[in-house]
Amino acid sequence: MRTINCIPAFNDNYIWLIVDDNKRCCVVDPGDAAPVIEFLEDHQLKLSQIWLTHHHADHTGGVSSLKGRYPDVDVYGPKSCRFEAIDHRLEKGDTVMFADHHYQILALPGHTLDHIAYYGEQSLFCGDVLFSAGCGRVFEGSYSQMFDSLNQIKALPANTNIYPTHEYTQANIDFALAADPTNLRLQHYQQKVLSLRSDNQPSLPTTLELELAINPFLRCECLDTEQWQTKQALREPLDVFAYLRDWKNDF
Numbered sequence: 001m002r003t004i005n006c007i008p009a010f011n012d013n014y015i016w017l018i019v020d021d022n023k024r025c026c027v028v029d030p031g032d033a034a035p036v037i038e039f040l041e042d043h044q045l046k047l048s049q050i051w052l053t054h055h056h057a058d059h060t061g062g063v064s065s066l067k068g069r070y071p072d073v074d075v076y077g078p079k080s081c082r083f084e085a086i087d088h089r090l091e092k093g094d095t096v097m098f099a100d101h102h103y104q105i106l107a108l109p110g111h112t113l114d115h116i117a118y119y120g121e122q123s124l125f126c127g128d129v130l131f132s133a134g135c136g137r138v139f140e141g142s143y144s145q146m147f148d149s150l151n152q153i154k155a156l157p158a159n160t161n162i163y164p165t166h167e168y169t170q171a172n173i174d175f176a177l178a179a180d181p182t183n184l185r186l187q188h189y190q191q192k193v194l195s196l197r198s199d200n201q202p203s204l205p206t207t208l209e210l211e212l213a214i215n216p217f218l219r220c221e222c223l224d225t226e227q228w229q230t231k232q233a234l235r236e237p238l239d240v241f242a243y244l245r246d247w248k249n250d251f
């Protein structure tokens with residue numbers, strides 16, 4: 001049996017921690033070591049792997065402290081990552097083993113050029129590519145690269161559980177409702193997330209099935225763009241994506 005735990009960090013980051021039957025664990029994007037160490041000690045866990053999705057400091061900042069404290073830990077990360085403390089550099093098509101399960105590496109550039117995701121056991125650890133009801137900002141890649149990366153996620157089985165690294169869901173839903181105001185499932189989801197957050201519960205993980213129904217960035221071909229009163233012609237789904245991404249940046 002594998003369990004997946006959520007460790008909050010900073011203001012709105014989540015560090016996901018996968019634990020196997022033997023109390024060995026793998027931590028994804030530990031931007032801060034302190035909450036991870038506290039969790040490991042509280043639950044008497046042994047850290048065996050660190051998985052990094054991209055180079056940003058809020059995803060990598062805890063690695064050297066964790067490596068100092070747990071010298072046997074293996075650090076996995078993107079092949080092209082500028083972060084140096086990576087023992088195993090990964091690219092598209094590679095696999096990582098944890099707790100007798102294989103996880104496949106997807107290359108998902110756009111937010112950063114080095115961005116990868118870990119997919120296996122019906123789970124996707126997608127860093128800052130996809131959030132619930134939103135997606136990452138396009139800092140290093142092109143809109144076309146980011147759109148292709150989101151399409152790779154869309155092609156996974158709908159029952160995939162998705163583990164993004166930020167609690168941005170409420171603000172994303174506010175924007176999603178502006179872009180897709182008649183989406184009933186999105187309206188219901190807003191109520192569910194409001195209730196979870198008022199109990200201080202994470203809104204994540206999410207599922208691909210839900211995101212396909214409510215996330216405007218995954219729905220570029222089916223949104224009613226007429227109602228946006230845009231002066232630009234949005235002929236192709238990529239045009240819709242680029243328009244949405246710019247709109248969200250200023251929202």
Ligand SMILES: [Zn+2]
Nearest residue numbers: 054056111128
């Ligand atoms: Zn990032």
